[in-house]
Amino acid sequence: MSRFRRPDKMDSLAGFKTEKAEPAVPHGLLKAARKSGQLNLSGRGLTEVPQNVYRLNIDTPEEAQQNVCFGASDRWWEQTDLTKLLLSSNMLTQLSDDIRLLAGLTTLDLHDNQLSSLPRALGELQELQQLRLSHNQLTSLPVEVCILKNLRSLTIQQNLLESLPEELGQLQNLTELDLSNNHLKGLPSSLGHLTCLQKLNLCHNNLSCLPDSLAKLTSVKLLDCSKNQLTDIPASLSEMLALEQLYLRHNKLRIFPQLPAPALKELYVGNNQIEQLETEQLACLAAISLLELRDNKIKTLPEQITLLSTLTRLDLTNNDITTLPASLSLLPNLKVLLLEGNPLRGIRRDLLTKGTNELLKYLRGRIKEEPERADEGHTAMTLPSQAGVNAHKIKTQKSLVYSEKQAGIIPDELFDAAAGQGVTTVNFSKNQLTSIPPRLVEFHSSLSDINLGFNRLTCCSPDICKLLQLTYIDLRNNQLSDLPSEMKNLTKVRSIILSCNRFRSFPEVLYQIASLETVLLGNNQVGGVEPSRLMKLVHLSTLDLSNNDLLNIPPELGLCSNLRCLSLEGNPFRTPRAAIVAKGTDAVLEYLRSRIPT
The missing domain is CATH 3.80.10.10 (Ribonuclease Inhibitor)
Structure with a gap:
C-alpha cells in the first residue's frame, strides 16, 4: 500500500478548468x-x-x-x-x-x-x-x-455643500428640496423661482439670514430652518400663503417672529433666546394650532394670549415664567399646556402634575365673574336640577360644561339655557353616558369642539356626524369598537382622540377624513394599518398607535413623510427594535423606508 494517499474528493479535471469570476451584477x-x-x-x-x-x-x-x-x-x-x-x-x-x-x-x-x-x-x-x-x-x-x-x-x-449655483432656480417643477445637514452659509436668490416647491428643508446648516426671495415660494407648506445661525426672520415670509409648518428651533432669535401667514398651523421656535411675547406678534397667528416656545427666556405671557383662539398645544417648557395670566384658561381649544422647568409662583407643584385640564380649571377659578343683571332672575344662573348652569360661561366663552357629575343623562335644562347662544365647546366628560345626547344636534351650526371622554359609550351615534363644524373630537376612555361611516362628512375635523377604547383595527372612516392632523389611538387592540391609505391623509402629522396589538410595522409607513410624531411603544412587534423606536419619529421613519422592497 502506498504511503502517499490521494485526497478523497480530488477533481481529476481540475487542472484543465479555469475559474469563472462571479459577475458584479x-x-x-x-x-x-x-x-x-x-x-x-x-x-x-x-x-x-x-x-x-x-x-x-x-x-x-x-x-x-x-x-x-x-x-x-x-x-x-x-x-x-x-x-x-x-x-x-x-x-x-x-x-x-x-x-x-x-x-x-x-x-x-x-x-x-x-x-x-x-x-x-x-x-x-x-x-x-x-x-x-x-x-x-x-x-x-x-x-x-x-x-x-x-x-x-x-x-x-x-x-x-458650502454654496449652491444660482441656476438652481431653473428647476421650476421641483416640489421637494432637502438641503439639510450641509455647510451652507447662504442661499441663491433664484430659490424664489421654485414656485411649485412644497417642502423645503434647510436645517443643520450655517445660515445667518434668509433671502427675501423665499417670499415667492407661495406653494411651500413645510419650511424647516432649524439648527442654523439665524438672528431674525424676514417679514416677507408672511407672503408664503400656503405655509403650514415652520421650524425655527436651535437658532439665535431674540425676538419672536411677526408672521401673519394665514395658513400657519404649527410654529416651532424652541431653543432660542426669545425674552418676550408682544400682543401684535400673537395677533398674526390666526390659524395657529401648535406653538412651541420651549427653552427660551420668556418671563411673562400677555393677557391678550386669548387671541390664539385656535391653539390646541402650547409648549413653554424651560423658560423664566413666574406667573400665568388667568386669561390663558379662556383659550377654547387648548388641550395641552407644558410648563415644566419654569419658576412659577402661586401655583402648587401638585397642581402642575395633574395635567392641563386641572391647571386650566384652577386659572378659570381666578377669573372674577361679572355680576348678572337683576332682570335675568333666579333661573338664569341656577336651576332646580343638579345642572347648575353657568350662564356667564355660556355667554362669554360659548362653552357648555357638564363634567364629572357621574350622570347617565344630560338634563334638558342645560340645553334650554344654551339655546341660541352659538355654543362652540361642549364638555360632557367623566359621566356615565351610554349614548351621545341627541340634543347636541341643536348646536350643528356652531359646535367645533366636543369632549365625551370617560363615559360608557359602546357605539357612536350617527347624530354626531351632523355637527359639520366639528374640528376636535375627544372620545377617549369609552367602550367603542367602531365609528359610523357617516363621519366622513365631517370635513373640518383636525383632531380625534380614541385612546383607551376597544378598536381592533384602524377605523375605516378615518382614512376618508382628509383634514385630519392628529389621530390618537393608543391603548386599544389595533392589529394593523394601511400605509397606502394613510399617505392620502396629507395633513396627518401626529399618529399615536402605542399599546396596541401591532405584530409588524409595514415598511411603507416610512413613506408617510408628513408625520412629525409617530408613537409605536408598547406593541409586540420585533422590528424596528426598541433602540430605534426610542430615537424618535424621524429615526423610525428612516428605518422603515430602508426596509421597503424594490
Whole structure:
C-alpha cells in the first residue's frame, strides 16, 4: 500500500478548468430589468457601476446570441428602457459619463455612497424626476443638475455643500428640496423661482439670514430652518400663503417672529433666546394650532394670549415664567399646556402634575365673574336640577360644561339655557353616558369642539356626524369598537382622540377624513394599518398607535413623510427594535423606508 494517499474528493479535471469570476451584477437581474425597467443594485458593495449596466438599453442581450425563442416570457426584442436605477448604500466614488446612455431614467438613487463629484453628463437625463444624493461627500452641485426640467424631488442632505449655483432656480417643477445637514452659509436668490416647491428643508446648516426671495415660494407648506445661525426672520415670509409648518428651533432669535401667514398651523421656535411675547406678534397667528416656545427666556405671557383662539398645544417648557395670566384658561381649544422647568409662583407643584385640564380649571377659578343683571332672575344662573348652569360661561366663552357629575343623562335644562347662544365647546366628560345626547344636534351650526371622554359609550351615534363644524373630537376612555361611516362628512375635523377604547383595527372612516392632523389611538387592540391609505391623509402629522396589538410595522409607513410624531411603544412587534423606536419619529421613519422592497 502506498504511503502517499490521494485526497478523497480530488477533481481529476481540475487542472484543465479555469475559474469563472462571479459577475458584479447577476445576468438574471439584468434580464429582469429589461422587462420591468427597474434595477436595484443597493447594498452590493460596488466600487463602480459595471459597464453592462450603463449599456443595458444598447447592447444585445446574451440570450439573443444563444438561441431565438418566441416564448411569451423571452421576447428580448421587446425590452423596456431602464427608468429606475437604485445604487444606494454602495462604495461608489464616482459616476461615469456613460450615465448619459440611460436617457430614460426617471429615478436615480445614489444616496449613501462616497461621491465627491458628479459627471456633467447627468444633465442629459432629461426624463429624471427624482434624484437622491444624500449621505455622500459632495462639495458642490454641478450646474448640469439645474437643467433637469422634469425634476420633482432633489435630496442632497448630509453632504459638504458650502454654496449652491444660482441656476438652481431653473428647476421650476421641483416640489421637494432637502438641503439639510450641509455647510451652507447662504442661499441663491433664484430659490424664489421654485414656485411649485412644497417642502423645503434647510436645517443643520450655517445660515445667518434668509433671502427675501423665499417670499415667492407661495406653494411651500413645510419650511424647516432649524439648527442654523439665524438672528431674525424676514417679514416677507408672511407672503408664503400656503405655509403650514415652520421650524425655527436651535437658532439665535431674540425676538419672536411677526408672521401673519394665514395658513400657519404649527410654529416651532424652541431653543432660542426669545425674552418676550408682544400682543401684535400673537395677533398674526390666526390659524395657529401648535406653538412651541420651549427653552427660551420668556418671563411673562400677555393677557391678550386669548387671541390664539385656535391653539390646541402650547409648549413653554424651560423658560423664566413666574406667573400665568388667568386669561390663558379662556383659550377654547387648548388641550395641552407644558410648563415644566419654569419658576412659577402661586401655583402648587401638585397642581402642575395633574395635567392641563386641572391647571386650566384652577386659572378659570381666578377669573372674577361679572355680576348678572337683576332682570335675568333666579333661573338664569341656577336651576332646580343638579345642572347648575353657568350662564356667564355660556355667554362669554360659548362653552357648555357638564363634567364629572357621574350622570347617565344630560338634563334638558342645560340645553334650554344654551339655546341660541352659538355654543362652540361642549364638555360632557367623566359621566356615565351610554349614548351621545341627541340634543347636541341643536348646536350643528356652531359646535367645533366636543369632549365625551370617560363615559360608557359602546357605539357612536350617527347624530354626531351632523355637527359639520366639528374640528376636535375627544372620545377617549369609552367602550367603542367602531365609528359610523357617516363621519366622513365631517370635513373640518383636525383632531380625534380614541385612546383607551376597544378598536381592533384602524377605523375605516378615518382614512376618508382628509383634514385630519392628529389621530390618537393608543391603548386599544389595533392589529394593523394601511400605509397606502394613510399617505392620502396629507395633513396627518401626529399618529399615536402605542399599546396596541401591532405584530409588524409595514415598511411603507416610512413613506408617510408628513408625520412629525409617530408613537409605536408598547406593541409586540420585533422590528424596528426598541433602540430605534426610542430615537424618535424621524429615526423610525428612516428605518422603515430602508426596509421597503424594490
